[in-house]
Amino acid sequence: xxGRNPRPDxxxxxxxxxxxPADPAQLGESAAFRAGFTAFDAGYFWEAHELWEPxxxxxxxxxxxxxxxxxxxxxxxxxxxxxxxxxxxxxKALARADYAIGECFRSDSAxxxxxxxxxxASLRAAIYAL
Numbered sequence: 001x002x003g004r005n006p007r008p009d010x011x012x013x014x015x016x017x018x019x020x021p022a023d024p025a026q027l028g029e030s031a032a033f034r035a036g037f038t039a040f041d042a043g044y045f046w047e048a049h050e051l052w053e054p055x056x057x058x059x060x061x062x063x064x065x066x067x068x069x070x071x072x073x074x075x076x077x078x079x080x081x082x083x084x085x086x087x088x089x090x091x092k093a094l095a096r097a098d099y100a101i102g103e104c105f106r107s108d109s110a111x112x113x114x115x116x117x118x119x120x121a122s123l124r125a126a127i128y129a130l
Contacts, residue, residue: 013032016030019031020032028114040075040123043079046076049077049080064108065113068100068112071096071120074094074096074097075097075127079126094124101117105117
């Protein structure tokens, strides 16, 4: 938890981050992308953000994948802010997540990086369960 615990050793994330493919079509298969969900599901929101950010950086600008990843990162940010007892900051992060995810699926309902809008909605619902 930022400000409460020491920052984890970057080596923990190194293997997953090193395997991010250059081909945007394969980003959803990367170890970092998948590990982000494992961290998120376990309530390790900061770690999920750390894993998803380099995948986001590899996604083409203005692509649906980049918008989806922005939304996922903001969902993780919202979960972290709730854990830190910062509900106003969590609401702002959720608004940013909703915007990015909405933009991702606004004109095309096809899955992005293997995720549908419903899959992402389930992740968002998990934040409210905190």
